[in-house]
Amino acid sequence: MRCVPLFDLSPIHEGLHDQFLDACNAIIHSGNFILGPTVEAFERSVAQSLGCKFALGVSSGSDALLLALMALDIQTGDEILCPSFTFFATASCVARLGATPVWVDVCAEDFGIDVKDAERKVSSKTKAIIPVHMFGQCCDCQAIQSFAQRHKLWIVEDVAQAQGAQYDQRQVGSWGTIGAFSFFPTKNLGGLGDGGLVATNDIKLAEKVRCLRVHGAVQKYEHIYLGGNFRMDSLQAALLNVKLPHVNDYIQQRRRNAQFYQQQLGPLEPLITLPKELPSRYHTWNQYTVCVHNDQRNALQSFLEEQGIGSAVYYPKTLDLQTCMRDVSTDKGIATHGAHTLANEVLSLPIYPGLTLEQLEYICTTIRRFFEKQ
Ligand SMILES: Cc1ncc(COP(=O)(O)O)c(C=O)c1O
Structure with a gap:
């Protein structure tokens, strides 16, 4: 594997x-x-x-x-x-x-x-x-x-x-x-x-x-x-x-990896939503974070793990729900529904500089296989 x-x-x-x-x-x-x-x-x-x-x-x-x-x-x-x-x-x-x-x-x-x-x-x-x-x-x-x-x-x-x-x-x-x-x-x-x-x-x-x-x-x-x-x-x-x-070179490599994901995973939308570089902005792709809809995030993460691919959930619990924050915030802070949805759907994929084309292809093929099985 x-x-x-x-x-x-x-x-x-x-x-x-x-x-x-x-x-x-x-x-x-x-x-x-x-x-x-x-x-x-x-x-x-x-x-x-x-x-x-x-x-x-x-x-x-x-x-x-x-x-x-x-x-x-x-x-x-x-x-x-x-x-x-x-x-x-x-x-x-x-x-x-x-x-x-x-x-x-x-x-x-x-x-x-x-x-x-x-x-x-x-x-x-x-x-x-x-x-x-x-x-x-x-x-x-x-x-x-x-x-x-x-x-x-x-x-x-x-x-x-x-x-x-x-x-x-x-x-x-x-x-x-x-x-x-x-x-x-x-x-x-x-x-x-x-x-x-x-x-x-x-x-x-x-x-x-x-x-x-x-x-x-x-x-x-x-x-x-x-x-x-x-x-x-x-x-x-x-x-x-x-x-x-070397930082700019590292960022360039991250940008190339992101472009590869955009091309390869684009057809999977709207099952997943891909991150986008918005107008007027230069994205450095410290993370490549997709949103996986229909409650499939954890299943996709487990499948990737079985296939030897690392991924992470940044972040599974929003800060308003953290135990130590309960007493420090005000009741105005409760309505962050968008954040709560993201916490349930986000999944970050490997994007580090030095990732090879073969590795990127393997990740994308594996993700496509997951959705074909559904
Ligand atoms: C958004 C954000 N803020 C602050 C920090 C804290 O940085 P450090 O780990 O260097 O203390 C991190 C680190 O992961 C972060 O991602």
């Missing part, structure tokens, strides 16, 4: 082994293991690629989100508009600061936050909106920007899944007030461990994040904020510096 994992880093890491080792050796010899010149070099390269004035390397994507909200002084009593269909970290940072995540529905077309629903849920307590650029495609940035301007809200972009995505040829993470990136190994720029980054054009926010990530200290033992240890390791930055020049 052939085997296709959901995700595999070996095709892109194989050719980088020597550079990884050289990068690690340089750090070991430097004796500089936390922040320092290697992290600064990484920050400069990312800021340049984003077209953003400031980029600050931090410990993870979750911490990048937390720091963004801390820098905006989000606290108890504040409401933050969050999609209910996203990874947990998008909203846990809100609740951890004592603020209230208000659940907003998502659009089936791009899995992004539904501005019309946000319009229904905004209140005098709302301070910010967190659009999550899901699965590698950006949200409707223009609609979000005009909504935020009208209601005087900050935009905290969750860019964890979509580094490199663009709206109107402008990089995500540079649209909002502040952007939070993740370098978790499966991301478009995946590290060899945890890492994250905060990007902004606002010098005051940048300086506050810089301070918050080192326990709120302006200088040694002089703490002006209650910050934390949110520092990026030099080793991680050194490894990310090796991969950063």
Whole structure:
């Protein structure tokens, strides 16, 4: 039986082994293991690629989100508009600061936050909106920007899944007030461990994040904020510096894989709905997520597994239904029906760079076989 994992880093890491080792050796010899010149070099390269004035390397994507909200002084009593269909970290940072995540529905077309629903849920307590650029495609940035301007809200972009995505040829993470990136190994720029980054054009926010990530200290033992240890390791930055020049190539490979799926699986619509690249947007295909209708999602996933093909359900349970969120949100947040439907129908297929044509053909043939049997 052939085997296709959901995700595999070996095709892109194989050719980088020597550079990884050289990068690690340089750090070991430097004796500089936390922040320092290697992290600064990484920050400069990312800021340049984003077209953003400031980029600050931090410990993870979750911490990048937390720091963004801390820098905006989000606290108890504040409401933050969050999609209910996203990874947990998008909203846990809100609740951890004592603020209230208000659940907003998502659009089936791009899995992004539904501005019309946000319009229904905004209140005098709302301070910010967190659009999550899901699965590698950006949200409707223009609609979000005009909504935020009208209601005087900050935009905290969750860019964890979509580094490199663009709206109107402008990089995500540079649209909002502040952007939070993740370098978790499966991301478009995946590290060899945890890492994250905060990007902004606002010098005051940048300086506050810089301070918050080192326990709120302006200088040694002089703490002006209650910050934390949110520092990026030099080793991680050194490894990310090796991969950063290749990100666009990785995204191109993901885009080619997506195009193959579109052609091969197109005839299966409307049994399944394929994800689409919407006008004005540049999709990076961090995930290739189909919606499987007629209650067939779990059966298809089991069939793929039997045939040696990995797949995943991102995400099977929306955040409004999570046990730890029951007491932190408001009753306004219950109506996210679109998100609940997605949670029952989504299935993500392998799309990583380095996937071979033979593997892609095998996946598509197997999916077609599943529907022929029905
Ligand atoms: C949408 C989203 N936000 C935030 C995060 C958190 O990033 P990290 O795992 O680097 O903390 C992730 C990671 O999976 C994510 O997918």
